[in-house]
Amino acid sequence: xxxxxxxxxxxxxxxxxxxxxxxxxxxxxxxxxxxxxxxxxxxxxxxxxxxxxxxxxxxxxxxxxxxxxxxxxxxxxxxxxxxxxxxxxxxxxxxxxxxxxxxxxxxxxxxxxxxxxxxxxxxxxxxxxxxxxxxxxxxxxxxxxxxxxxxxxxxxxxxxxxxxxxxxxxxxxxxxxxxxxxxxxxxxxxxxxxxxxxxxxxxxxxxxxxxxxxxxxxxxxxxxxxxxxxxxxxxxxxxxxxxxxxxxxxxxxxxxxxxxxxxxx
Numbered sequence: 637x638x639x640x641x642x643x644x645x646x647x648x649x650x651x652x653x654x655x656x657x658x659x660x661x662x663x664x665x666x667x668x669x670x671x672x673x674x675x676x677x678x679x680x681x682x683x684x685x686x687x688x689x690x691x692x693x694x695x696x697x698x699x700x701x702x703x704x705x706x707x708x709x710x711x712x713x714x715x716x717x718x719x720x721x722x723x724x725x726x727x728x729x730x731x732x733x734x735x736x737x738x739x740x741x742x743x744x745x746x747x748x749x750x751x752x753x754x755x756x757x758x759x760x761x762x763x764x765x766x767x768x769x770x771x772x773x774x775x776x777x778x779x780x781x782x783x784x785x786x787x788x789x790x791x792x793x794x795x796x797x798x799x800x801x802x803x804x805x806x807x808x809x810x811x812x813x814x815x816x817x818x819x820x821x822x823x824x825x826x827x828x829x830x831x832x833x834x835x836x837x838x839x840x841x842x843x844x845x846x847x848x849x850x851x852x853x854x855x856x857x858x859x860x861x862x863x864x865x866x867x868x869x870x871x872x873x874x875x876x877x878x879x880x881x882x883x884x885x886x887x888x889x890x891x892x893x894x895x896x897x898x899x900x901x
Contacts, residue, residue: 646750649727652702652794654683655695656730666879667703671730675757697894698794700879701823701872704896705793706734708821708868712789713737720784724771724807725795728754732764741784743767745776771796772803777814788815792822797847804849805860812861812901820901823872825850826893854897861901868898 657676659665676683686695709731713719717739723729726744736742742764744754751768760766765783769776771792780788790811796804811820827850851857857864870877872894 646727646747648794648798649729649750650679650681650683651686651695652698653728654686655699656702658695659699666882667699667706667734669730669734671733671757672728675728675730678757679753696882697872700877700882701896702729702731702793703879704870704872704877705791705821706731708896708898709735709789709791712819713740716787716789720780720786720788722776722780722788722790724790724792726791726793727795728757729793730758731791736763739763743776743780745769745771771807772799774810777810781814786815786818788818790815790818790820790822792820794823797823797825797849800848808857808861808864812863815901816863818901819867819898821896821898823894823896824854826852829873829893854895854899857899863901865900866897867900868896870896872896 653672653676656667656669656672659667660669660673709721713735717737718741720741720743721732722743722745723731724745726746727750729744732740732742732744740763744758744765745767746754747770748768751766754766758764758766767776767779796807811818825847830847830850854869855866858866
Protein backbone atom coordinates (compact mmCIF):
# COMPACT_ATOMS: atom_id res chain seq x y z
CA UNK A 637 0.00 0.00 0.00
CA UNK A 638 1.20 3.50 -0.81
CA UNK A 639 1.94 5.93 2.03
CA UNK A 640 -0.53 8.81 2.15
CA UNK A 641 -0.07 12.15 3.88
CA UNK A 642 -2.86 14.54 2.96
CA UNK A 643 -4.71 16.97 5.19
CA UNK A 644 -7.10 19.92 5.04
CA UNK A 645 -8.41 20.76 1.58
CA UNK A 646 -6.02 18.24 -0.02
CA UNK A 647 -7.77 15.38 1.77
CA UNK A 648 -11.05 16.20 0.02
CA UNK A 649 -9.62 14.90 -3.28
CA UNK A 650 -10.06 11.37 -1.91
CA UNK A 651 -13.87 11.65 -2.05
CA UNK A 652 -14.12 12.04 -5.85
CA UNK A 653 -11.26 9.55 -6.29
CA UNK A 654 -13.29 6.91 -4.47
CA UNK A 655 -16.40 7.88 -6.39
CA UNK A 656 -14.65 7.45 -9.75
CA UNK A 657 -13.16 4.13 -8.71
CA UNK A 658 -16.42 2.65 -7.46
CA UNK A 659 -18.31 3.86 -10.53
CA UNK A 660 -15.64 2.37 -12.80
CA UNK A 661 -16.10 -1.03 -11.18
CA UNK A 662 -19.79 -1.13 -12.14
CA UNK A 663 -20.69 -2.96 -15.33
CA UNK A 664 -23.03 -0.11 -16.28
CA UNK A 665 -21.06 2.79 -14.76
CA UNK A 666 -21.24 6.20 -16.42
CA UNK A 667 -17.46 6.54 -16.14
CA UNK A 668 -14.59 4.13 -16.83
CA UNK A 669 -11.32 5.08 -15.20
CA UNK A 670 -8.73 2.33 -14.69
CA UNK A 671 -6.19 4.75 -13.27
CA UNK A 672 -8.54 5.88 -10.49
CA UNK A 673 -9.19 2.25 -9.58
CA UNK A 674 -5.42 1.64 -9.43
CA UNK A 675 -4.78 4.67 -7.22
CA UNK A 676 -7.78 3.97 -4.97
CA UNK A 677 -6.73 0.37 -4.36
CA UNK A 678 -3.10 1.36 -3.69
CA UNK A 679 -3.60 4.04 -1.04
CA UNK A 680 -3.34 3.30 2.66
CA UNK A 681 -6.38 5.28 3.84
CA UNK A 682 -9.62 4.59 5.70
CA UNK A 683 -11.99 4.90 2.74
CA UNK A 684 -14.65 2.83 4.57
CA UNK A 685 -15.79 5.91 6.44
CA UNK A 686 -17.20 7.27 3.17
CA UNK A 687 -19.57 4.32 2.77
CA UNK A 688 -22.41 5.60 4.93
CA UNK A 689 -25.58 6.42 2.91
CA UNK A 690 -25.16 10.20 3.01
CA UNK A 691 -21.51 10.06 1.96
CA UNK A 692 -22.25 7.62 -0.87
CA UNK A 693 -24.90 10.04 -2.07
CA UNK A 694 -22.43 12.93 -2.16
CA UNK A 695 -19.90 10.73 -3.98
CA UNK A 696 -22.54 10.13 -6.64
CA UNK A 697 -22.80 13.90 -7.04
CA UNK A 698 -19.06 14.19 -7.56
CA UNK A 699 -19.00 11.35 -10.10
CA UNK A 700 -21.81 12.92 -12.12
CA UNK A 701 -19.98 16.26 -11.94
CA UNK A 702 -16.76 14.66 -13.20
CA UNK A 703 -18.53 12.93 -16.07
CA UNK A 704 -20.27 16.11 -17.21
CA UNK A 705 -16.97 18.03 -17.06
CA UNK A 706 -15.36 15.29 -19.17
CA UNK A 707 -18.06 15.70 -21.83
CA UNK A 708 -17.63 19.49 -21.89
CA UNK A 709 -13.85 19.18 -22.17
CA UNK A 710 -14.20 16.61 -24.96
CA UNK A 711 -16.31 19.09 -26.93
CA UNK A 712 -13.72 21.84 -26.47
CA UNK A 713 -10.93 19.46 -27.53
CA UNK A 714 -12.82 18.67 -30.74
CA UNK A 715 -12.80 22.36 -31.61
CA UNK A 716 -9.28 23.03 -30.27
CA UNK A 717 -7.33 19.73 -30.34
CA UNK A 718 -4.00 21.39 -29.43
CA UNK A 719 -5.36 23.53 -26.59
CA UNK A 720 -3.46 23.82 -23.29
CA UNK A 721 -5.45 22.51 -20.31
CA UNK A 722 -4.59 23.58 -16.76
CA UNK A 723 -6.36 21.80 -13.91
CA UNK A 724 -6.27 24.10 -10.89
CA UNK A 725 -6.22 21.95 -7.79
CA UNK A 726 -6.32 18.82 -9.93
CA UNK A 727 -5.46 16.47 -7.06
CA UNK A 728 -5.25 12.86 -8.25
CA UNK A 729 -7.67 13.38 -11.12
CA UNK A 730 -6.86 11.20 -14.12
CA UNK A 731 -8.74 13.30 -16.64
CA UNK A 732 -5.67 13.38 -18.89
CA UNK A 733 -5.72 9.56 -19.09
CA UNK A 734 -9.43 9.63 -19.92
CA UNK A 735 -9.35 12.38 -22.54
CA UNK A 736 -5.87 12.59 -24.06
CA UNK A 737 -6.20 13.06 -27.82
CA UNK A 738 -2.47 12.86 -28.55
CA UNK A 739 -2.14 16.61 -29.11
CA UNK A 740 -3.35 18.44 -26.01
CA UNK A 741 -0.83 20.12 -23.67
CA UNK A 742 -1.79 19.36 -20.06
CA UNK A 743 -0.84 20.76 -16.64
CA UNK A 744 -1.96 19.27 -13.33
CA UNK A 745 -1.54 21.93 -10.66
CA UNK A 746 -1.76 21.32 -6.92
CA UNK A 747 0.18 21.91 -3.72
CA UNK A 748 3.50 20.09 -3.07
CA UNK A 749 2.00 17.55 -0.64
CA UNK A 750 -0.34 16.36 -3.39
CA UNK A 751 2.56 16.16 -5.83
CA UNK A 752 4.34 13.74 -3.50
CA UNK A 753 1.38 11.35 -3.90
CA UNK A 754 0.71 12.18 -7.57
CA UNK A 755 4.20 11.18 -8.74
CA UNK A 756 3.74 7.70 -7.27
CA UNK A 757 1.07 6.98 -9.88
CA UNK A 758 1.47 9.41 -12.77
CA UNK A 759 4.31 10.19 -15.17
CA UNK A 760 5.24 13.55 -16.65
CA UNK A 761 5.81 13.68 -20.41
CA UNK A 762 6.52 16.34 -23.01
CA UNK A 763 2.78 17.08 -23.03
CA UNK A 764 1.89 16.48 -19.39
CA UNK A 765 3.39 18.36 -16.44
CA UNK A 766 2.66 18.68 -12.75
CA UNK A 767 2.99 22.17 -11.25
CA UNK A 768 3.52 21.98 -7.45
CA UNK A 769 1.85 25.30 -6.61
CA UNK A 770 -1.33 26.59 -5.08
CA UNK A 771 -3.71 28.06 -7.63
CA UNK A 772 -3.22 31.37 -5.83
CA UNK A 773 0.57 31.37 -6.25
CA UNK A 774 1.18 33.22 -9.49
CA UNK A 775 4.50 31.47 -10.14
CA UNK A 776 2.58 28.87 -12.12
CA UNK A 777 1.19 31.58 -14.41
CA UNK A 778 4.69 32.63 -15.44
CA UNK A 779 5.67 29.03 -16.17
CA UNK A 780 2.54 28.20 -18.18
CA UNK A 781 2.86 31.36 -20.29
CA UNK A 782 6.53 30.60 -20.98
CA UNK A 783 5.87 27.02 -22.05
CA UNK A 784 2.61 27.31 -23.99
CA UNK A 785 1.06 29.84 -26.30
CA UNK A 786 -2.59 28.97 -25.83
CA UNK A 787 -5.45 28.86 -26.33
CA UNK A 788 -6.00 27.74 -22.76
CA UNK A 789 -8.71 25.91 -20.86
CA UNK A 790 -8.66 26.15 -17.07
CA UNK A 791 -10.56 23.65 -14.94
CA UNK A 792 -11.34 23.87 -11.24
CA UNK A 793 -13.25 20.86 -9.98
CA UNK A 794 -14.08 21.06 -6.28
CA UNK A 795 -10.95 23.07 -5.51
CA UNK A 796 -11.18 26.87 -5.37
CA UNK A 797 -14.59 26.68 -3.64
CA UNK A 798 -12.72 25.77 -0.44
CA UNK A 799 -11.01 29.17 -0.30
CA UNK A 800 -12.14 32.64 0.87
CA UNK A 801 -13.90 35.10 -1.41
CA UNK A 802 -10.93 37.48 -1.55
CA UNK A 803 -8.55 34.81 -2.85
CA UNK A 804 -11.02 33.49 -5.40
CA UNK A 805 -11.72 36.96 -6.76
CA UNK A 806 -7.97 37.55 -7.10
CA UNK A 807 -7.70 34.33 -9.08
CA UNK A 808 -10.39 35.51 -11.49
CA UNK A 809 -8.57 38.82 -11.81
CA UNK A 810 -5.26 37.09 -12.60
CA UNK A 811 -6.80 34.75 -15.16
CA UNK A 812 -8.54 37.63 -16.93
CA UNK A 813 -5.33 39.66 -16.97
CA UNK A 814 -2.99 36.92 -18.22
CA UNK A 815 -5.25 34.64 -20.27
CA UNK A 816 -7.85 36.88 -21.85
CA UNK A 817 -10.16 35.03 -24.24
CA UNK A 818 -9.49 31.61 -22.70
CA UNK A 819 -12.04 29.20 -21.22
CA UNK A 820 -12.57 28.56 -17.52
CA UNK A 821 -14.71 25.63 -16.34
CA UNK A 822 -15.47 25.51 -12.62
CA UNK A 823 -18.08 24.57 -10.05
CA UNK A 824 -19.76 27.04 -7.73
CA UNK A 825 -22.15 26.93 -4.81
CA UNK A 826 -24.94 29.26 -3.77
CA UNK A 827 -25.13 30.20 -0.07
CA UNK A 828 -28.22 27.99 0.33
CA UNK A 829 -26.23 24.98 -0.87
CA UNK A 830 -23.72 25.40 1.95
CA UNK A 831 -26.57 25.40 4.46
CA UNK A 832 -27.97 22.27 2.81
CA UNK A 833 -24.65 20.46 3.07
CA UNK A 834 -24.66 20.86 6.84
CA UNK A 835 -28.16 19.41 7.08
CA UNK A 836 -27.41 16.68 4.55
CA UNK A 837 -24.45 15.30 6.52
CA UNK A 838 -22.20 15.33 3.45
CA UNK A 839 -18.98 13.28 3.12
CA UNK A 840 -17.03 16.45 3.91
CA UNK A 841 -17.81 15.81 7.57
CA UNK A 842 -14.87 13.39 7.54
CA UNK A 843 -12.41 16.01 6.26
CA UNK A 844 -10.98 19.08 7.93
CA UNK A 845 -12.17 21.41 5.19
CA UNK A 846 -15.25 23.50 4.44
CA UNK A 847 -16.55 25.21 1.33
CA UNK A 848 -15.87 28.92 1.87
CA UNK A 849 -16.64 30.58 -1.45
CA UNK A 850 -20.23 30.93 -2.57
CA UNK A 851 -21.93 33.14 -5.11
CA UNK A 852 -25.66 33.76 -5.47
CA UNK A 853 -25.63 34.40 -9.23
CA UNK A 854 -22.68 33.51 -11.44
CA UNK A 855 -23.53 36.46 -13.70
CA UNK A 856 -22.19 38.67 -10.90
CA UNK A 857 -18.76 37.85 -12.32
CA UNK A 858 -19.66 39.62 -15.57
CA UNK A 859 -20.30 42.79 -13.58
CA UNK A 860 -17.06 42.56 -11.62
CA UNK A 861 -14.84 41.56 -14.55
CA UNK A 862 -15.81 43.23 -17.86
CA UNK A 863 -14.07 40.63 -20.06
CA UNK A 864 -15.89 37.63 -18.53
CA UNK A 865 -18.74 36.13 -20.53
CA UNK A 866 -20.83 33.31 -19.04
CA UNK A 867 -21.20 30.69 -21.79
CA UNK A 868 -22.93 27.80 -20.04
CA UNK A 869 -24.45 26.94 -16.67
CA UNK A 870 -25.41 23.40 -15.65
CA UNK A 871 -27.34 22.96 -12.42
CA UNK A 872 -25.98 19.73 -10.97
CA UNK A 873 -28.79 19.36 -8.44
CA UNK A 874 -32.04 19.98 -10.28
CA UNK A 875 -31.40 20.50 -13.99
CA UNK A 876 -32.61 17.95 -16.51
CA UNK A 877 -29.10 16.79 -17.47
CA UNK A 878 -28.60 13.31 -18.85
CA UNK A 879 -27.57 11.81 -15.50
CA UNK A 880 -30.40 13.29 -13.44
CA UNK A 881 -32.22 9.95 -13.15
CA UNK A 882 -29.28 8.43 -11.23
CA UNK A 883 -30.06 10.50 -8.14
CA UNK A 884 -32.16 8.86 -5.41
CA UNK A 885 -35.75 10.08 -5.21
CA UNK A 886 -35.05 12.07 -2.01
CA UNK A 887 -31.75 13.54 -3.18
CA UNK A 888 -33.00 17.12 -3.31
CA UNK A 889 -34.66 17.29 0.07
CA UNK A 890 -32.03 19.56 1.58
CA UNK A 891 -29.50 20.40 -1.14
CA UNK A 892 -29.86 22.84 -4.02
CA UNK A 893 -27.79 25.51 -5.74
CA UNK A 894 -24.66 23.71 -6.95
CA UNK A 895 -23.60 24.14 -10.55
CA UNK A 896 -20.95 23.93 -13.24
CA UNK A 897 -20.01 27.08 -15.15
CA UNK A 898 -18.18 27.57 -18.43
CA UNK A 899 -17.00 31.13 -19.01
CA UNK A 900 -14.66 32.95 -21.35
CA UNK A 901 -12.16 35.24 -19.64
